[in-house]
Amino acid sequence: MKTTIYLHVCLSKKLLIIYTSGLTQTEIDGHLKKGTFVETPAIQACIKLLETNSLLILTGAAGTGKSRNSLEILHQFRIKHPEYKSVKLTDLHDFTNLVPNEEKLVVLFEDIFGRTNTKFSENTDVQIIDRLHACTIKGNIKVILTVRNTIRMSCEWILNSHTIFHGKCEVDLSSERFKMTKTEKESLLLKYFVANNFRLLDFNDPENYNEETVLDPQITVTVNRVTLHNIVESEPLLGFPEACSLFTGNRKLTRLGLSFFKHPLKYLYEEIEKLRKNGKDSQQDRMSYVTLIYILLNEDVLDPDDIRLKICFEILKSCYGISNKELPPCHIIDAANEMIGRYLIFHSDDGTYHLQHQIIFESILISYSRIDLGLILIKF
Known part of the structure; x- marks a missing residue:
């Protein structure tokens, strides 16, 4: 009887691996299809570390491209x-x-310690870390952990207290050795130009990126080489890869030009605040703002x-004084679909929506803290 149960569990885990591996490959295929990735020396350094150490910790500031x-x-x-x-x-x-004892796997744990604060329990998670360590020693499991620099500093005690994290197994995308060169930054921005209907002009040619007409996605945005050079020379606090993605993917941010790269959080916050204020008169903007706050308060999902x-009703009451007890869920879903690529991403594997990036999370957090600081302090 015990043997039968063991075989059933092993078979279930193998099927789960096949399924999860398929979903991961779908995400990898999507990454490759976008055509907006530039390889830097960090990639080969990471692969070499994986081959020799079985564990890789990929760190970097927000927006430096850890996920890609x-x-x-x-x-x-x-x-x-x-x-x-x-x-x-x-x-x-x-x-x-997921993991049976004999399967050869490369396991990627994304944001394992959290996006805004450390989500690790010494009491419950230490046993899993120990098992993970045993698998890496055996040699059949390779592990990649992605951690934001700020979170990495706050969870230093975890890295120091567990044997699996000892040794030189870390690559920091923000470090002098691995941060993007100007040539790589220009190549990346030009790839985003191609993907988002932008055209590069010659030096000092008249450009239209700051005109209201470019809010129409069918209009080709033009940027000349002087502006391109100035953007490449910038060092955005957000991280250059994510700044490129937001600048070319959100035409409202496109119109800001170089200013967006210098002050991304400021302008994103202003966009979110504008959405909130317009929501007083516009139902569409109101539903968009409510949806963003809902995702913020619902653990980014x-x-x-x-x-x-119930959460949606509470948001409507706190933001707009509307005591609405009837809200078709389709209104929330419609609003989410409208914001894909601008503020949200859609995970096709499980059909869920998430905030596109940490800086968007922070902009929404700052905006809603002006409405209900007490709730924000409890949640975060």
């Missing part, structure tokens, strides 16, 4: 070592449910099959 780089590492590592399957997880506990309308 980690997918590229998975892609290239599997080309060199096709015997490994690739699996991306976002929770330590998923590892317990909107599941269309599990919308907690």
Whole structure:
């Protein structure tokens, strides 16, 4: 009887690996299809570390490309070592449910210690870390952890107290060694130009990026080489890769030109605040703002099959004084769909919506803290 149960559990885990690996490959394929990635020396350094150490910690400031780089590492590592399957997880506990003893896997844990604060429990997670360590020693499991620099500093005690984290296994995308060169930055920005209907003009040619007409996505945005050079020379606090993505993907931010790269958080916050204020008269903007706040308060997820309308009602009451007890969930979903690529991303594997980046999270957090600071302090 025990043997039968053991075999059933092993089979279930193998099927789960096949399924999860398939979802991960779909995400990798999406990354490759975008055509907006520039390889830097960090990629080969990471692959070499994985081959020799079985553990890689990929760190960097917000917006430096940890997610895209980690997918590229998975892609290239599997080309060199096709015997490994690739699996991306976002929770330590998923590892317990997933990994059988003999499977060869490269496991990517994205933001394992949290996006805004450290989400690690010494009491419950230490056993999983120990098992992870045992798997890496055995040699059949390779592990990639992505951690924001600020979170990495706050969880230093974890890295110091567990043997798995000892040794030189870290690559910092913000470091002098691995930060993007000006040539790489220009190449990246030009790739985003191609992907988002931008055209590069010659030096001092008249450009239209700051004109209201470019709010129409069908209009080609033009940027001359002087502006391109100034952008490449900038060092945005956000991180150049994410700044490029937001600048070319959100035409309202496009119109700001170089100013956006110098002060991204300021302008994103102003956009969110404008959405809130317009929501007093515009139902569309009101639903957009409510949806963003809902995702903020709901641990950065909107599941269309599990919308907690009570939270939406509370947001409507606190922001607009509307005591509405009837709100079709489709209004929230419609608003979310309108904001894909601008503020949100859609995960096709599980059909959920998430905030596109940490800086958007922070802009929404600052905006709503002016409405209900007490709730923000409780939540975060």
